[in-house]
Structure formats: C-alpha cells, structure tokens
Amino acid sequence: MSESRQNKRRRKLPSSKYLVLSVPYLWLLLFFLAPFFIVFKISFAEAQIAIPPFSELLSYADEQLQILLNVGNYFYLIDDDLYASAYLLSLKIAAISTFLCLLIGFPMAWAIVHSSPSSRNILLMLIILPSWTSFLIRVYAWIGILRNNGFLNNFLMSIGVIDKPLQILHTDTAVYIGIVYTYLPFMILPIYTALMRIDYSLIEAARDLGASTLTVLFKVLLPLAKGGIIAGSMLVFIPSVGEFVIPELLGGPDSILIGKVLWQEFFNNRDWPVASAVATIMLLLLVAPIMYFHRYQKREMGAS
Amino acid sequence: MSSIPVYKTRWKWLILGLGFSFLYLPILSLVVYSFNANRLVTVWSGFSTKWYGELFRDDLLMNGIILSLTIAFMAATAAVVLGTLAAFAMTRLGKLRGETSFAFMITAPLVMPEVITGLSMLLLFISLGQVFDLFSQRGMLTIWIAHTTFCTAYVAVVVSSRLRELDLSVEEAAQDLGAHPFKVFFLVTLPSIMPAIVSGWLLAFTLSLDDVVIASFVSGPSATTLPMVVFSSVRLGVSPKINALATIIISVVALASFLAWWFMAKAEKRRILEARMAGGT
Numbered sequence: 272m273s274e275s276r277q278n279k280r281r282r283k284l285p286s287s288k289y290l291v292l293s294v295p296y297l298w299l300l301l302f303f304l305a306p307f308f309i310v311f312k313i314s315f316a317e318a319q320i321a322i323p324p325f326s327e328l329l330s331y332a333d334e335q336l337q338i339l340l341n342v343g344n345y346f347y348l349i350d351d352d353l354y355a356s357a358y359l360l361s362l363k364i365a366a367i368s369t370f371l372c373l374l375i376g377f378p379m380a381w382a383i384v385h386s387s388p389s390s391r392n393i394l395l396m397l398i399i400l401p402s403w404t405s406f407l408i409r410v411y412a413w414i415g416i417l418r419n420n421g422f423l424n425n426f427l428m429s430i431g432v433i434d435k436p437l438q439i440l441h442t443d444t445a446v447y448i449g450i451v452y453t454y455l456p457f458m459i460l461p462i463y464t465a466l467m468r469i470d471y472s473l474i475e476a477a478r479d480l481g482a483s484t485l486t487v488l489f490k491v492l493l494p495l496a497k498g499g500i501i502a503g504s505m506l507v508f509i510p511s512v513g514e515f516v517i518p519e520l521l522g523g524p525d526s527i528l529i530g531k532v533l534w535q536e537f538f539n540n541r542d543w544p545v546a547s548a549v550a551t552i553m554l555l556l557l558v559a560p561i562m563y564f565h566r567y568q569k570r571e572m573g574a575s
Numbered sequence: 576m577s578s579i580p581v582y583k584t585r586w587k588w589l590i591l592g593l594g595f596s597f598l599y600l601p602i603l604s605l606v607v608y609s610f611n612a613n614r615l616v617t618v619w620s621g622f623s624t625k626w627y628g629e630l631f632r633d634d635l636l637m638n639g640i641i642l643s644l645t646i647a648f649m650a651a652t653a654a655v656v657l658g659t660l661a662a663f664a665m666t667r668l669g670k671l672r673g674e675t676s677f678a679f680m681i682t683a684p685l686v687m688p689e690v691i692t693g694l695s696m697l698l699l700f701i702s703l704g705q706v707f708d709l710f711s712q713r714g715m716l717t718i719w720i721a722h723t724t725f726c727t728a729y730v731a732v733v734v735s736s737r738l739r740e741l742d743l744s745v746e747e748a749a750q751d752l753g754a755h756p757f758k759v760f761f762l763v764t765l766p767s768i769m770p771a772i773v774s775g776w777l778l779a780f781t782l783s784l785d786d787v788v789i790a791s792f793v794s795g796p797s798a799t800t801l802p803m804v805v806f807s808s809v810r811l812g813v814s815p816k817i818n819a820l821a822t823i824i825i826s827v828v829a830l831a832s833f834l835a836w837w838f839m840a841k842a843e844k845r846r847i848l849e850a851r852m853a854g855g856t
Contacts, residue, residue, distance in 0.1 A: 288668050295661035295727060296673065299680040302724040306695030309702050323701045379594040385582040386591075394591070396832065401598050403828045406785050407802050408821040411809050412601035415608065418813070422604060452601070471578055506686060513688020515788055520809060530690045537694060537792070547698070550691045561683055568682040571736070 307554065314547035315340045325543050344548035354532065354549065358556065361529040364443065365511040368450040369458075372507045373500065375451065376458035380499075381492075383459075384466040395463065402456050410449055410520050417445050417521070441523035449517040454510070458503040465499025466492075498567060505564035509557055529553055602825060609818035626819040633816065639801035643784055646715060646800065650722035651779035655772055657723065658730025658779075663760070665731070666738040684728035693792030696721045700793060713795035721793045722786060726779035733778060737771030738764075 316325040317339075330337045348354045383394045401409060416422045417440040424436040439445050469492070477491045493500070511517075515530035522528070529549065536546040612623035630636065661681060665674075684692070700710040700717050710717055741764070749759045765772075787802035794800070808814055 288664075291660050292664040292668065292673075292677070295657040295664065295731070296677055296680075298657055299661075299677075299724065299727065302696065302699065302720060303680050303684060304676075306699040309698045310691075310695045313698055323705075375594065375597070378590045382587045382590040382594070384579060385587060387581050393836070396836065397595060398598070400828065400832055401602060403781050403832070404602065404825050405802070405805070405821070407787055407805050407809065408605065408817070408824065409601065411805075411813070411817060411821070412605045414809070415604060415813055415818075416601060452597070455598070467579070471580060509686035510688050513690050515690050516806070530688060533690045533694065543698070546694060550694050553688065554691060557688070561686060564686055565679055565682045568685070568732075569678050 310547045310550050310554075313544055314344055314551045315342065316544045316547075317341045317343070318542045318544050323543070324541050341544070344544050345552075347545060348548055348552065353527065354529075357527050357529045357532045358552070360527065361512050361514075362556070364446060364450070364528065365508050365514075368447055368454070368511055369504050369508040371447065371451045372455055372458040373504060376455055376503065377462055377496075377500070380459045380462040380466055383463060395460075398456050398459050402453075406453060407516065409453060410517055413445065413449055413452065413521060414440060417448070440521065441526075443522065443526055445521035445523075446518050446526050446528075449521045450507075450511050450514060453517065454507040457506040461499040461502040461506065462496060463499070465496040469495045498570075502564065502567045502571070505560055505567070509560050509564065512557060513553055605818050605821040606825060609815065609822040611815065611818075613815075626815040627823075630816050630819045630823075635799070636801070636804050636816075636820070639799055639804040642715065642798060643801035646718050646722060647780045647783035649719050650726055650783040651776045653719070653723040654726035654730045654779040655776045657727040658775060659734050659768075659772060661727065661731040662735035662738055663764075666735050667764075681728050681731045684725045685732065687725075689786070689788035690792075692725060693721070693789040696724070696789065697792045712797065713793060714798035717793040717795075718790050718798060718800065721789050722779075722783040725789070726782055729778050729782060730772075730775035733775040734768060734771045737768045741767055 312328060313325055316328060318324060319326050326339065326341070328339055330339070379398070383391060383398070386394060414421075418424070419436040419438065419440070421440070423439070424433075427433045428436065439448075473495070474487060474491055477487050482490070513530040513533075514528065515534050518526045518528045518531050519534075522531075533546050533549045533553070536542050536549060608619075609626060610622050610624065611619055612625065613620035661677070665678065665681070696717075697713075700713060704710045745767075746759055746763050749763050750756065754762070785802060787800075787806045790800050791803055791806075794803070805817060805820070809817060
C-alpha cells in the first residue's frame with residue numbers, strides 16, 4: 272500500500288518538476304534570450320523611413336523566397352573611426368573604473384570583516400543603503416559637487432589650494448568618479464562574502480612563519496579571496512562597458528562611450544539596424560566576461 | 576565564524592571613515608541643498624521649503640511617481656513568483672534538461688548592459704507586433720514585462736542562496752511522511768524562505784523604480800515613468816525640485832531600513848531570550 276503510493280509519487284514527480292521549471296524558463300527564453308536573436312537579425316536589415324524603421328530580411332514574391340542580408344551596417348562600423356574609438360574608450364574606462372573599485376572596495380570589505388560581529392551587519396547595510404535610493408539621483412548629486420561653482424571647487428578655493436575652479440564636470444574624470452561611486456557596492460559585497468569564508472588561522476600561520484604584511488596580502492589573502500574579487504570585478508566591468516546615464520550626465524562632448532553611441536543611433540538618428548549592429552558587437556566583446564561571471568555565479572547558486 | 580580576528584587599528588577606522596564619507600557625503604549634500612531658497616542649488620541663500628511645494632504641483636512628476644510605483648509593485652510581485660520558481664528548480668529538482676541554458680538566463684541579466692537589454696526587448700515587442708496584433712500601444716504593459724524579466728534574475732539569486740542554506744531534512748521528513756511535493760513546498764519550504772522572498776521583492780521593487788534606460792527603450796509616448804521625467808530634467812542641469820524629490824526618496828528609504836533593522840533586532844533579542852529561558856528552566 273505505502274509502496275504503491277510511493278511509486279505513484281515518483282511517477283507524478285517528473286511532470287510537476289518540469290512544470291515548476293517551465294514557467295520561469297519559458298518567460299526568460301521569450302523575453303531575455305530570444306530578443307538577442309532579433310537584435311542579431313535586425314543588424315542585417317536596412318534602415319528605412321517607415322514603421323518600424325527597418326527592412327524585412329525575408330520576402331516572398333513570385334514563388335521566390337528571398338533573403339536580403341545587408342552587411343553594410345558592419346562595414347559602416349568598421350569604416351567610421353568613431354565606433355572603434357568608442358568601443359576602446361568604453362573598455363578602457365570600464366577597466367580602470369573596475370580597478371579603482373577594487374582599490375577602494377577591497378580595503379572596505381576587509382575593514383568590515385574585521386569589525387565586531389554585531390557592527391558587521393550594520394556596516395554592511397550602510398554599504399547597500401545608497402543603492403536602494405535612486406541611481407539617477409546619486410549621479411545627479413555629483414553634478415552639484417563637481418560643477419565649476421560646485422561644492423568641491425568652492426571648498427578647494429576657500430582653503431586656498433586653487434585660485435580658479437577646476438574643470439571636472441564634463442570630463443572623463445567625472446565619468447570615472449560616477450562609475451566608481453555607483454558600482455562600488457557591487458564590488459564590496461562579493462569580496463566581503465569571500466573574506467568571511469577564509470580560514471583565518473592560515474593568515475596567522477603565515478604571520479607566525481615570518482611573512483610580512485605585504486606578503487600575507489599578496490600570497491595569502493588575495494588568492495583566497497580570488498572568487499569574490501572576480502565576481503565583483505565582473506559585476507562592475509560588464510555593465511559599465513555599456514553605461515549610458517553616467518557618461519551622458521557627467522561626461523563631456525569627448526566622452527563618447529559605446530552605450531551613448533547606441534542610444535544616439537537609436538533615438539536621435541533612428542537608425543535601428545546600426546544600433547543593433549553596435550549592440551551585437553558589444554555583446555560579442557562581452558561574451559567572455561559574461562561566461563566567466565556565469566561560471567562563478569553558478570557555483571555560488573549551487574546549481575549542479 | 577568567531578575565529579575572524581577583530582582589529583581595532585587606526586588603519587581600519589581610516590578606511591571605514593573615508594569609504595563611508597565617499598558613499599554618504601554626496602547624498603547628504605542633496606538633502607542640505609533641497610532646503611536652499613536659491614534657484615542655483617549650490618549657492619546658499621537661506622532656508623526654504625518652497626521647492627517641496629513646487630514638487631507637489633508638478634503634474635508630470637506626480638503622474639510619473641504613480642506610474643512608477645504601479646509598475647514597480649506589479650513587476651516585483653511577478654518577479655517574486657517567477658524567481659522563486661526558478662530558484663526552486665535550480666536548487667531542489669536535481670539534474671534537469673536545459674539546466675545550463677537556464678542557469679545562464681538567470682546570471683546574464685545581472686550584468687547585461689542596460690542599453691542592450693532595452694534595445695533587444697523593444698525589437699522583440701516590435702517583432703511580436705508584426706506577427707500577432709500585440710503591443711501596438713507600448714507603455715505600462717511593455718515596461719512591466721521588461722522589468723519583470725530582469726528582476727526575476729535578481730530574485731532567483733537571492734532566494735536560491737537562502738534555499739541552499741536551508742536544512743533539507745525537514746523537507747525530506749515531510750515528504751517521507753507522505754506529504755505531496757506541493758504541500759511540502761507551501762507548508763515547509765515557503766515559510767522558511769519567506770525572509771528571502773521579502774527581500775527579493777523589495778530589491779525587485781527598487782530596481783524597477785530606478786530603471787531609466789530600459790524603460791526609455793520599451794515605453795511609448797503614453798507612459799513616462801518617474802526616472803524618465805527626472806532624467807530629462809537633470810539633462811538640462813541642476814534643479815532644486817530634483818533635490819527635494821531626492822530628499823523625500825532618501826528619507827523614505829532611510830526610515831524603512833531603520834524600521835526593518837529595529838524589528839529584526841527586536842526579534843533577535845526575543846529569540847535569544849527565549850532560548851535562554853528554555854535552557855535555564
């Protein structure tokens with residue numbers, strides 16, 4: 272009796288198992304993965320003044336199925352130096368910002384880990400708290416600080432360090448500050464998690480054996496926290512490559528980053544196929560970092 | 576975890592002091608200057624609350640707030656359902672077909688640049704509109720779908736980390752005693768992951784409330800969310816009204832987190848007390 276019930280449950284399980292899986296699976300398949308193929312497809316279309324503003328790739332007339340692939344968009348991106356330099360500048364700014372986040376984030380995570388257990392949670396909450404307020408408004412705050420008559424310049428002039436305002440807003444420096452400021456919590460949290468898992472008797476052992484502080488840092492602490500550092504770096508690097516809001520609000524006319532280029536192709540020029548080609552190449556550049564992040568995150572989430 | 580040494584060096588305080596000043600001084604500056612009478616934001620000319628009055632008379636902003644709160648509420652709720660199912664599928668169902676692609680679709684949205692997500696979503700809606708008669712009027716519905724999609728990934732990460740920590744033996748015991756898997760889920764698993772579901776919902780809510788890039792892509796002329804209004808006004812320069820809005824948002828978040836912290840601390844204290852009393856008598 273009980274055995275037959277057990278069997279019945281086993282038989283029933285697989286179907287309900289896939290039912291649980293299928294709802295989120297199909298949703299993400301339709302609304303997250305499928306759209307990339309459409310972007311890829313439209314990157315081979317031609318811009319038209321129509322609704323929607325691009326040509327159809329497939330046409331059927333006179334019993335002929337025609338596929339028109341327009342590779343012109345990609346040639347256009349190669350021909351015009353603007354695009355290549357925008358990709359390079361975006362990668363450079365993202366890489367340097369990631370490094371700066373690590374430089375600030377690692378010591379902060381370390382300092383929180385080595386605080387008393389009761390204050391740890393409060394400090395951690397204070398790290399996350401700013402990101403619960405609006406991202407736009409936090410970027411906006413820096414406009415007021417970095418402007419020519421903003422707080423920073425007023426302060427520096429009042430203590431006599433400079434006698435005329437520094438131009439910081441609308442330069443790449445402001446973009447770096449904006450990215451580091453908004454993405455810093457994403458660097459701190461994974462490093463904090465990694466540092467909490469370390470067996471600190473190893474550090475003690477290294478010290479007892481006469482290792483200097485720097486040796487402990489580079490030979491013991493950093494290698495042990497590697498997973499968190501990688502995850503944090505990817506969480507900062509990948510989204511900031513395509514960042515649009517920060518360069519738009521804080522950057523100058525020279526800060527032509529690829530996210531801004533894509534936005535302008537789409538909204539100002541209404542050239543959707545070129546915007547799609549820009550997105551496709553950005554995605555290709557980011558495939559390796561995304562896979563790298565995915566491998567780490569999958570382990571974290573405990574998927575087998 | 577008690578083996579982690581607690582340092583009280585000057586270095587640690589210096590790092591924490593500098594780090595938290597960097598995080599909080601910009602926010603503080605917004606609050607202070609929202610009470611400035613001068614239109615030029617950074618030039619102080621006396622205390623005033625007039626910008627708050629102007630904020631509440633701005634219909635575009637007020638409508639944006641209502642629309643954004645509605646979308647955020649619906650997107651967070653849908654994302655919690657989808658994300659919890661996804662987390663459950665990943666942590667509890669063992670080996671599944673299509674698991675690799677599934678895990679990828681959970682992690683990739685966390686890092687995907689917003690311009691790519693926004694563009695791809697919009698092109699999907701356009702393509703679906705060409706085949707079926709759908710999404711001809713882009714607006715609230717399309718923003719809701721887009722937000723639900725990326726929020727699902729965040730909820731799945733939060734909930735799955737809690738599911739992994741959970742003691743499996745209780746669920747197994749319930750199942751061995753003959754409870755149907757659905758019953759086990761609703762009576763055993765769900766109550767114990769409730770804190771993670773609540774924080775996943777709140778995270779999704781704030782993420783949706785905050786998004787400007789994806790919404791700009793997938794929205795139509797009929798729907799302008801709060802971040803879209805703020806963005807277009809900030810692009811033109813600083814505005815004291817935005818400082819007032821920022822102050823309200825910051826106060827709400829600060830108050831909510833303080834209450835959450837206070838209630839959690841109280842519950843923790845009660846638990847310790849109960850444990851002590853149970854042990855003592």
